[in-house]
Amino acid sequence: MSDRLPPLTALRAFEAAARHLSFALAAAELNVTPAALSFQIKSLEAHFGAPLFRRLNRAVELTEAGSALAPGATDGFRTLAAAWRTAQRTQDHQSLTVTAGPAFTAKWLAPRLFEFAQAHPEIELRFSASLRVMDFARDNIDVAIRFAKQVDPDLFTLPLAEEWVTPVMTPAMAKQFPTPQSLRDAPLIVDDSIAFIYPPSDWNAWLAAMNIAAPASFGPRFSQADHATDAALAGAGVVLGRRALVLKYLAEGQLVAPYEFALATGARFWFLCPKAAQDRPQIVAFRDWIMREISKTSAVTDRITIIAKHDA
Amino acid sequence: MSDRLPPLTALRAFEAAARHLSFALAAAELNVTPAALSFQIKSLEAHFGAPLFRRLNRAVELTEAGSALAPGATDGFRTLAAAWRTAQRTQDHQSLTVTAGPAFTAKWLAPRLFEFAQAHPEIELRFSASLRVMDFARDNIDVAIRFAKQVDPDLFTLPLAEEWVTPVMTPAMAKQFPTPQSLRDAPLIVDDSIAFIYPPSDWNAWLAAMNIAAPASFGPRFSQADHATDAALAGAGVVLGRRALVLKYLAEGQLVAPYEFALATGARFWFLCPKAAQDRPQIVAFRDWIMREISKTSAVTDRITIIAKHDA
DNA sequence: CATATCGGTTCAGTTTTACTTATGTGAAGA
DNA sequence: TCTTCACATAAGTAAAACTGAACCGATATG
Numbered sequence: 177m178s179d180r181l182p183p184l185t186a187l188r189a190f191e192a193a194a195r196h197l198s199f200a201l202a203a204a205e206l207n208v209t210p211a212a213l214s215f216q217i218k219s220l221e222a223h224f225g226a227p228l229f230r231r232l233n234r235a236v237e238l239t240e241a242g243s244a245l246a247p248g249a250t251d252g253f254r255t256l257a258a259a260w261r262t263a264q265r266t267q268d269h270q271s272l273t274v275t276a277g278p279a280f281t282a283k284w285l286a287p288r289l290f291e292f293a294q295a296h297p298e299i300e301l302r303f304s305a306s307l308r309v310m311d312f313a314r315d316n317i318d319v320a321i322r323f324a325k326q327v328d329p330d331l332f333t334l335p336l337a338e339e340w341v342t343p344v345m346t347p348a349m350a351k352q353f354p355t356p357q358s359l360r361d362a363p364l365i366v367d368d369s370i371a372f373i374y375p376p377s378d379w380n381a382w383l384a385a386m387n388i389a390a391p392a393s394f395g396p397r398f399s400q401a402d403h404a405t406d407a408a409l410a411g412a413g414v415v416l417g418r419r420a421l422v423l424k425y426l427a428e429g430q431l432v433a434p435y436e437f438a439l440a441t442g443a444r445f446w447f448l449c450p451k452a453a454q455d456r457p458q459i460v461a462f463r464d465w466i467m468r469e470i471s472k473t474s475a476v477t478d479r480i481t482i483i484a485k486h487d488a
Numbered sequence: 489m490s491d492r493l494p495p496l497t498a499l500r501a502f503e504a505a506a507r508h509l510s511f512a513l514a515a516a517e518l519n520v521t522p523a524a525l526s527f528q529i530k531s532l533e534a535h536f537g538a539p540l541f542r543r544l545n546r547a548v549e550l551t552e553a554g555s556a557l558a559p560g561a562t563d564g565f566r567t568l569a570a571a572w573r574t575a576q577r578t579q580d581h582q583s584l585t586v587t588a589g590p591a592f593t594a595k596w597l598a599p600r601l602f603e604f605a606q607a608h609p610e611i612e613l614r615f616s617a618s619l620r621v622m623d624f625a626r627d628n629i630d631v632a633i634r635f636a637k638q639v640d641p642d643l644f645t646l647p648l649a650e651e652w653v654t655p656v657m658t659p660a661m662a663k664q665f666p667t668p669q670s671l672r673d674a675p676l677i678v679d680d681s682i683a684f685i686y687p688p689s690d691w692n693a694w695l696a697a698m699n700i701a702a703p704a705s706f707g708p709r710f711s712q713a714d715h716a717t718d719a720a721l722a723g724a725g726v727v728l729g730r731r732a733l734v735l736k737y738l739a740e741g742q743l744v745a746p747y748e749f750a751l752a753t754g755a756r757f758w759f760l761c762p763k764a765a766q767d768r769p770q771i772v773a774f775r776d777w778i779m780r781e782i783s784k785t786s787a788v789t790d791r792i793t794i795i796a797k798h799d800a
Numbered sequence: 801c802a803t804a805t806c807g808g809t810t811c812a813g814t815t816t817t818a819c820t821t822a823t824g825t826g827a828a829g830a
Numbered sequence: 831t832c833t834t835c836a837c838a839t840a841a842g843t844a845a846a847a848c849t850g851a852a853c854c855g856a857t858a859t860g
Contacts, residue, residue, distance in 0.1 A: 184568075233828065247764075252571060262557070262560060263553045520847085521849055527847080548807085
């Protein structure tokens, strides 16, 4: 038996060997000779007080003690490697990796990317568009923009403008459907990506808030918000547009929000980054820029009344 | 900049120094001289490419890079140490640490402890009674008995007898309240510890299943199931008894379950242990013993009909 | 205002650890 | 049978980690 922690070099050798179930491969991974690795394992076993591997004919397998040690060892070294990478990234003031959902990336970030690049030519901005919620350390992410009701209090968080939904469409189509009531005959594009929000913020909820019976059938369905928006842009119908995603088109006149009322979603976009990273220059630059861009566009929707939370 | 992982001895030195914010204390913890520690930090910083500590007058503080590295480093080494301890424990065939909720510990395990000790005098059984769900590696736990609907599929799991609830009381009180209907006038002891189960398995649910209107008020409340059971044992009223917790008293006649129907809870007790540990002799012994004990007592409640899941 | 003290650093020398090259062993497969 | 493969062992060497003593600057103290 022994101390609180074994010799770390030997433990790392064990971890690689357990992962490959081969001393030779582990030795190659660590850039040492098989002899060195064999010796490390042996010394670790001596330290431990029992074999960690069973030596078979031309292979090795873990003993019970080895199987108990292996997962935690792998996990521990992975954690250390992630921490090291994270620390390394603090030294990099040139690049900034942002993760956001596909819709926000396509409809908010990408159209404004050029302006950010002009304002901060020294920063190399990278995107990682995914619905999967990333881990800052593991996935080498600096900043996340996420749509959610609540966020992890261990992170640096900044609420972006509150989110609501209202029907948006091309100006041509707006002439066709001048009132909320007239939407019953309109092709209503369905965006399934908001399904996870509770209370729901879908067509049924908006129409209910307007005291309008739901139509017998809906129009085309999309699983991602940006595709639904694209369909509306193409004149395919009316989409229940989320503020952040359609603001730019409203400002430019490509889409209009003809009705007076919007439905609060209860959720919003958040700016997220690790607390330790909140003062890194490129993160500060990005944060300031995103806040400025948001305040810039808020005038576009001043006219719209937000309906307090629906009951549903 | 550098490799995938820095020299581990240096990293460990950093971790201790970051935790204490003192090189001297860190050196003491690692049983080395301050000189050695200073050198390790310096070499780590060289490897990293930037300072990790700011040297102040008579103290040190973390730089931004240091703050980014420290939490992950601590976490990583903690994980490694936990894995090492877990592996060490596999070599110990004498002792067995079991965690369970307070009620199960008091009303099921403790009363049977003597029998287990007789059957396996070589095993030193330890208890860790807590509602907090433990981590096997971190908390040095071998086996957990937990009441839940579902369990982690990465663990070795064994479902214990299905759990239901039915009113139980002293024999004297059973004469007073011969039918479920008569319970409306009985002191109904409330056990709040089942609140987390869904669908709820409380008095309202049981009475509803019997088509009995809930009484205007309930009797004493307890936040833990064993205390509620104790109150019933003392003749303070009728408690909605969970099978596992009251079986022994039913078998011994201290309590009776006078009515024919029990309500299934949808949850049950589980035997849990890490997969790697499932064949350790004392765990096998404990598992076999607990299964045997359970099958032994099932005859006591043969008479009772279990009502399939309530609607609520 | 000296001066002791505290926390960290530097340096020279020593011990310990880690590694390589070369050789050995036993079982599987051509 | 005779390679070949995968690991073990041995001897020697390079590298690392550590110690003890001297050092440095800043605070605290009488």
